[in-house]
Amino acid sequence: MADVRSTLEAYKHISPDSGHPIIIHPKFNPKINNWNPPDPVREEVQPPKDRALFADPEKKALFSVAKRIDLTESIGTLLENVQLSQLNEQQLDELALLVSERGVVYFRDQDLTTDTQVKLFEHYGILDKHPAQKEVRHVTIKGSNSDYRRDSVYTPWPQAGWHADTSFEINPPSYSMLRMEEHPEVGGDTAWVSQYGLFDALSSTYQKLFESLHAIHTSRLQYDTILDLWGVGPNRPPIDTHHPAVITHPVTGLKAFNVNEGFVTGFAELKKAESDKLLEFANFHIHSADDHLVRWKWAVGSVAMWDNRAVIHRVIPGKYKAGSRRGVRTTVFGEKPYFDPKSESRDAREERLAEENQNGNGVHAEAHTNGNGVKPTNGANGATEPNGVDIPGRKGSDVSGN
Structure with a gap:
């Protein structure tokens, strides 16, 4: 095998x-320098209202046909x-709400095809396109049995x-959806970590620090690696x-940690040494969050x-046969x-x-939460979430993990 x-x-x-091998700086790498991307940099778009905001908070329609574990x-x-x-449509909306609360939802033995998966996911908004995606509607996700620890010596992006x-x-x-079409019996698992949990696990001092910062998200490292390695x-x-290092989720209204090791290289407000050390801590914090992690064995x-x-996620590297893992991912x-x-x-x-x-079966809550247990949250520009739609309260909202 090559x-x-x-x-x-x-x-x-x-x-x-x-x-x-001798490490080649991207500036002197002809595969990187000679490539001219066919599409321009994207501008901001206004997506449609999140389908989770149409859902019944109790998800009665969804749970009438599905067993929850x-x-x-x-x-x-x-x-x-x-x-x-x-x-x-009602059940799909309730699924979106469950996903926004629990982070990730799994299914076994599904009969979806690529066409039906794409059609289903168009219900959730405008289909996105990955920078390396060749198909218009979806990206094919493959596994790798390459030694990523060794690859990192020669590639800048932590694959x-x-x-x-x-x-x-x-x-x-x-939202993203991945459906597996081929998979080895062992290996190729994916793990997810809750960004709600990552924020909660910080001390109040660190919570305030991250709330005051913007994380620098870049595609440059992946861009160079896609060209050189792939x-x-x-x-x-x-x-x-530059995105807030802590975000407000537009559906749940909860604070979520918005730093990841794949695309974040620092913090805009900090000096280089400060930024490097804080990012080192953030990555350690992510890797030590076993109490907010779930690992999924694909089939x-x-x-x-x-x-x-x-949530954030990563594929677990392995030594399974190359070409034995293939999935179809759609995003909006x-x-x-x-x-x-x-x-x-x-x-x-x-x-x-x-x-x-404890103060009267939620009666006290009505004074400042509209009686539904969820305080209204403000979007970027004031009293509404970014699409200009008030975020409704969600009695029984399942963000606690049960």
């Missing part, structure tokens, strides 16, 4: 002393005895790192965007739907990330609701 690293430009320049306290739910292809899909975009994706020409030029016909505003545009200082964390909401229930 070594995938042999495609790297560095492997054309072997040191006579060590016998190992929560996989951890913090994140991840398996729905059994249901086919995604048979869900109606196996925790990330939210294309978080560097002005409008990062909201041999694929990205559709768009690389970009940097052919398995489907996962997740909310990139509420989300809103431009924003932070509302009046929003609350998941832990704070649980504590508030528990206290209000």
Whole structure:
């Protein structure tokens, strides 16, 4: 089997002393310098109203046809005895709400095809397109048995790192769905971590620090790696965007950590040494969050739907046979990330609701939460969320992990 690293430009320049490839700066790498992306950098778009905002908070229609199994306290739910292809619009809306609350929802033995998956996902908004995506409607996700620890010597992008899909975009994706068409019996798992949980796990001092910062999200490292390692020409030029390091989720109104090791290179407000050390801590914080992690073992016909505003994820590297893992992923545009200082964390909401229930079964809550247990949150421009739609309250909103 050919070594995938042999495609790297560095492997054309072997040191006579060590016998190992010499690292080539991207500026002097012809595969990177000679590529002209066919599409321009994206401008901000206004996605349609999030379908979760149309859902029944109790999700009665969805749970009337599906058996719910929560996989951890913090994140991840398996729905059994249901086919995604048979869900109606109301049930699909309730699924979006469940995903925004639990972060990721799984299904086994689904009968979806690429066409029916695309049609289903168009219900959730405008289909997004990954920079390396060749198909108009979806991207094909493959596995890799390459030694990513060794690859990182010669490629700038941490391929196996925790990330939210294309978080560097002005409008990062909201929902993603991955359906597995081929998969090895062992290996190729994917893990997700709750960004609600990551924020809650910080001390109050660090919470305030991250709330005051903008994370620098970049596609430059992935751009260079796609060209050099994968041999694929990205559709768009690389970009940097500054998004709040803590965001307010537009559906749940909860604070979520918005830093990931795949695309974040620092913090706009800090000096270089400060930024590097804080990013080092953030990545350590992510990797130590086992109490907010769920790991999914794929099989052919398995489907996962997740909310990139509420979770980050990574494929678990392995030594399975190359070419034995293939899935189809669809994503839709989300809103431009924003932070509302009046929003609350998941832990704070649980504590508030528990206290209000003790003070008269929620009667006290009506004075400042419209009687539904959820304080209205402000969007980037005032009293509404980014699409100009008031965020409704959600009695019984399932963000606690049960």
